[in-house]
Amino acid sequence: MNLLTRLPAGAITEAPLSDRYDRVKRKLRVSLTDRCNFRCPYCMPEKPDFLPRPQRLTRVELARLLRLFVAELGVSRLRLTGGEPLLRRDLEAVVAECGELRPLGLERISLTTNAALLARRAEGLKQAGLDDLNISLDALDPATFAKLSGGRDVRPVLAGIAAARAAGLRLKLNAVIVRDINEEQILPLTRWALREALPLRFIEFMPLDGRGEWSRQRVVSQAEILRRLQGEFEVQALPRGNDPAAYYRLQGPGDHPAGAPDVGIIATVSNPFCASCDRLRLTADGALYPCLFSQRGVSLRDTLRAGADDAALAGLIRNTVWHKDAGYAAHPGYAERPIAMNSLGG
Ligand code: SAM
Numbered sequence: 536m537n538l539l540t541r542l543p544a545g546a547i548t549e550a551p552l553s554d555r556y557d558r559v560k561r562k563l564r565v566s567l568t569d570r571c572n573f574r575c576p577y578c579m580p581e582k583p584d585f586l587p588r589p590q591r592l593t594r595v596e597l598a599r600l601l602r603l604f605v606a607e608l609g610v611s612r613l614r615l616t617g618g619e620p621l622l623r624r625d626l627e628a629v630v631a632e633c634g635e636l637r638p639l640g641l642e643r644i645s646l647t648t649n650a651a652l653l654a655r656r657a658e659g660l661k662q663a664g665l666d667d668l669n670i671s672l673d674a675l676d677p678a679t680f681a682k683l684s685g686g687r688d689v690r691p692v693l694a695g696i697a698a699a700r701a702a703g704l705r706l707k708l709n710a711v712i713v714r715d716i717n718e719e720q721i722l723p724l725t726r727w728a729l730r731e732a733l734p735l736r737f738i739e740f741m742p743l744d745g746r747g748e749w750s751r752q753r754v755v756s757q758a759e760i761l762r763r764l765q766g767e768f769e770v771q772a773l774p775r776g777n778d779p780a781a782y783y784r785l786q787g788p789g790d791h792p793a794g795a796p797d798v799g800i801i802a803t804v805s806n807p808f809c810a811s812c813d814r815l816r817l818t819a820d821g822a823l824y825p826c827l828f829s830q831r832g833v834s835l836r837d838t839l840r841a842g843a844d845d846a847a848l849a850g851l852i853r854n855t856v857w858h859k860d861a862g863y864a865a866h867p868g869y870a871e872r873p874i875a876m877n878s879l880g881g
C-alpha cells in the first residue's frame with residue numbers, strides 16, 4: 536500500500552494540532568494490540584477481555600490514520616506499543632509503512648516492548664527503519680522479575696536487550712517500581728544500567744492497572760527513589776527539559792564508566808508533567824485518547840468505517856484534541872478507570 540497517494544500534505548489545514556491549553560501535539564503512541572505474553576500485575580487485568588480481531592484496525596485503516604496524523608496534523612514522532620507489539624507478526628511491515636511517512640514530516644519511529652521476543656527480530660526491525668526502543672525491565676532478580684511479569688523469565692529480555700544493541704538500535708530501559716515488590720531492585724538496576732552504559736528511567740506506579748490494586752501507598756515516589764539513589768551515589772539534579780522524566784547525574788562509588796547515561800524518574804503521580812504534554816494515544820481498535828487519564832476515547836475507526844473522508848476525520852481529531860483535559864490532577868476518580876494500560880498503550 537502506498538501511503539503517499541492520498542491528499543497532498545497540508546491540504547486540510549496548516550494549523551498545528553493543539554489543545555485549549557496551547558499544548559501542541561507532536562507525538563502519537565500507537566497501540567498495535569492489547570494482547571501480551573506477560574501478565575504484569577500493574578498493567579494487565581487478571582482475566583483480560585481481548586479485542587476480537589474485527590474490532591482491531593486493519594493495516595490499511597491504520598496506515599490511513601497515521602498518514603493523516605503526520606501529513607495533515609503535524610505529528611512527527613510515532614511510538615508503536617501495546618499490549619506487546621512484538622506479538623504482531625507484521626510489526627516489521629508496520630514499521631516499514633511508517634517509514635513511508637518520513638518525507639511527509641515523520642522524524643522518528645520508536646517501539647516500546649517487554650523485549651522477551653526481541654532477540655530474533657531486532658536486526659529486522661532495524662532494517663525496517665525502527666529508530667529506537669524503550670524496553671521495560673522492572674527487575675534483574677529472577678524471582679522479582681517473575682512476580683512483576685506473571686511468572687516470566689528475565690533471560691530472554693536480557694537477550695533482547697543485547698540483540699537490540701548489537702543491531703545498533705538506541706534504547707532506554709524503563710522500570711515501574713511498586714511498593715513491596717521491587718523497590719529493592721532500584722539500586723541493582725541502577726548499578727547494572729550504569730555498568731552497561733544503558734539509559735534507565737524509573738516510573739511511578741500509575742492508577743491505570745487493570746486489577747484495581749493501585750493505591751497511593753503502593754506508589755514509590757520520585758522523592759523515595761531519589762533517597763535510595765542518594766544512599767549510594769552522589770546525585771546531581773539536571774535542569775528540567777521537555778522530557779517527562781527528571782534526570783539525575785550519578786557519581787561513584789563503583790565501576791561505571793565516566794560519561795555513563797543519566798538516570799531518569801517519571802513522576803506521573805507525585806509530580807505530573809501535564810502542563811507540557813505533547814502526546815496522544817491511539818488504541819488498537821482505533822480510539823483516540825488525548826490523555827492517559829481520559830475517561831473515554833473517541834472512535835476514529837467507527838467514523839472511518841462509516842465512510843468519512845480525510846477532512847472529516849481530521850476535524851474529529853482536532854476537536855477531540857482541543858477538548859483534552861488539563862491532566863492528571865483533573866481526574867479524581869481512580870475507581871472510574873475505564874481502560875487498562877495494556878489496551879491504552881503505555
Ligand atoms: N508491553 C510493552 C512493555 O511492557 O514495554 C509495551 C506496553 S506497556 C503498557 C508500556 C509501558 O507502560 C511499560 O513500560 C509498562 O511498564 C508501563 N506501565 C504499564 N502499566 C503501568 C502502570 N500502572 N503504571 C506505570 N507504568 C505502567
Ligand code: SF4
Nearest residue numbers: 571573575578618649
Ligand atoms: Fe504486557 Fe507491557 Fe502490560 Fe507488562 S506492561 S502486561 S509487558 S503490556
